[in-house]
Amino acid sequence: MRTVAEALDLIDDSVVPRPAQLTTLLESLGQTLAEDVVSDQDSPPFDKSLVDGYALKASDDGTGTRSFFVIEEITAGRMPQHEVGPGTAARIMTGAPMPQGADAVVPIERTALDSVTERVTILSEAPLHAGINVGCRGTSMQDGELVLRAGRLIRAQEIALLAELGRSWVSVHPRPTIALLATGDELVSIEETPGPAQIRNSNQIMLAAQVTALGATPYVEGIARDKLEDLRQRIGRGLQADILCLTGGVSAGKLDLVPQVLKELGVKEIFHKLQIRPGKPLWFGYLPPERTSDNLPRWIFGLPGNPVSSMVCFELFVRTAVRRIMNLSPAGPVPVLAELETDFQFSDPRPTYLPARLEAHGAGWRVKPVDWKGSFDLKSTASSNALLVLPAGPNRLSQGELVEAIPFTGRE
Numbered sequence: 168m169r170t171v172a173e174a175l176d177l178i179d180d181s182v183v184p185r186p187a188q189l190t191t192l193l194e195s196l197g198q199t200l201a202e203d204v205v206s207d208q209d210s211p212p213f214d215k216s217l218v219d220g221y222a223l224k225a226s227d228d229g230t231g232t233r234s235f236f237v238i239e240e241i242t243a244g245r246m247p248q249h250e251v252g253p254g255t256a257a258r259i260m261t262g263a264p265m266p267q268g269a270d271a272v273v274p275i276e277r278t279a280l281d282s283v284t285e286r287v288t289i290l291s292e293a294p295l296h297a298g299i300n301v302g303c304r305g306t307s308m309q310d311g312e313l314v315l316r317a318g319r320l321i322r323a324q325e326i327a328l329l330a331e332l333g334r335s336w337v338s339v340h341p342r343p344t345i346a347l348l349a350t351g352d353e354l355v356s357i358e359e360t361p362g363p364a365q366i367r368n369s370n371q372i373m374l375a376a377q378v379t380a381l382g383a384t385p386y387v388e389g390i391a392r393d394k395l396e397d398l399r400q401r402i403g404r405g406l407q408a409d410i411l412c413l414t415g416g417v418s419a420g421k422l423d424l425v426p427q428v429l430k431e432l433g434v435k436e437i438f439h440k441l442q443i444r445p446g447k448p449l450w451f452g453y454l455p456p457e458r459t460s461d462n463l464p465r466w467i468f469g470l471p472g473n474p475v476s477s478m479v480c481f482e483l484f485v486r487t488a489v490r491r492i493m494n495l496s497p498a499g500p501v502p503v504l505a506e507l508e509t510d511f512q513f514s515d516p517r518p519t520y521l522p523a524r525l526e527a528h529g530a531g532w533r534v535k536p537v538d539w540k541g542s543f544d545l546k547s548t549a550s551s552n553a554l555l556v557l558p559a560g561p562n563r564l565s566q567g568e569l570v571e572a573i574p575f576t577g578r579e
């Protein structure tokens with residue numbers, strides 16, 4: 168049986184980013200930049216005033232005269248018409264270009280204007296110096312400068328910078344699509360009242376929510392019964408998405424038919440079963456590009472049916488594949504070190520990923536496992552926002568000890 172680290176490496180090695188494509192700027196939100204972006208301009212593009220006030224030459228202020236003749240008014244969007252010379256100043260608004268001859272701006276709050284003589288007096292005693300309240304051309308970025316590297320997740324900040332550069336289209340690795348197929352004779356839809364021995368299909372919508380939280384697109388493919396023909400048909404359809412996530416049918420039960428059907432459909436197994444709790448039956452494979460209509464490979468996860476196992480396997484493994492397709496790095500989960508909130512004992516022959524509550528605490532993190540009854544216990548996961556990582560074997564941990572925790576996507 169593979170270890171978690173080996174499984175993550177196998178996913179990282181076998182999954183490849185989707186080819187880049189152009190998208191409109193707002194659509195690029197949450198996708199990965201697929202090009203290096205070089206500025207084709209200086210920013211600010213001209214020396215500009217950072218306040219409303221009076222533009223003048225700082226050295227002119229040292230002459231003893233604190234009063235200046237106002238030669239013009241420059242509003243944002245207009246070019247100055249006059250040069251500022253000794254003893255003169257221009258009234259200027261925030262964002263307006265600095266006039267020739269001026270190198271500093273006195274904020275309006277520190278001045279008094281005599282509107283009859285059109286002279287402005289500086290009220291503050293503080294000396295002026297060149298550059299004060301001026302945004303100089305090219306101080307933010309310069310023409311030819313590399314400002315964003317490929318591989319960056321595009322957020323509002325990147326969109327704003329691209330907008331400043333006039334980039335209404337941008338090259339990204341597109342958002343992956345993920346087909347979700349639940350399997351099991353015992354499942355009914357969430358709208359139905361389960362009969363004896365039945366349960367609601369909670370996994371599928373949970374996974375759809377996890378996919379959406381990652382910025383990928385879910386396709387909900389319904390419930391396949393534990394029958395070869397139904398599985399074949401629905402799996403065949405699900406293989407159109409970049410990733411197909413099945414839940415259930417991958418452990419050792421009599422009707423766990425998923426690996427067999429995947430094999431029949433040409434899907435190659437990369438691993439089956441891991442040293443992990445919960446999630447031991449996890450199955451992972453790929454459909455080679457020569458077997459797909461668009462010559463792009465597909466990746467397939469058979470997640471265990473138990474809801475918490477599915478949830479945990481998604482956060483650790485499917486998320487890694489999604490980030491790899493999106494060309495985000497690192498693709499795998501990044502644990503934080505957190506102080507344990509209470510003494511805690513736990514023993515299992517497999518490394519365990521326990522639902523836990525992670526909170527900011529002082530300069531770091533504090534974590535507490537939730538009261539978890541097993542892989543079926545969805546209720547306890549509702550208060551969790553992370554996974555507490557416990558090594559195999561007996562763990563006798565004391566309050567304050569540092570442990571690893573992996574935050575869930577969108578931890579709150």
Ligand code: AMP
Binds near residue numbers: 370415
């Ligand atoms: P399996 O992996 O098919 O053996 O299922 C393991 C456990 O998970 C069983 O108790 C199933 O009833 C349950 N289970 C399977 N699929 C789902 C689902 N879609 N939603 C909720 N529970 C499920």
Ligand code: MG
Binds near residue numbers: 416472
């Ligand atoms: Mg089943």
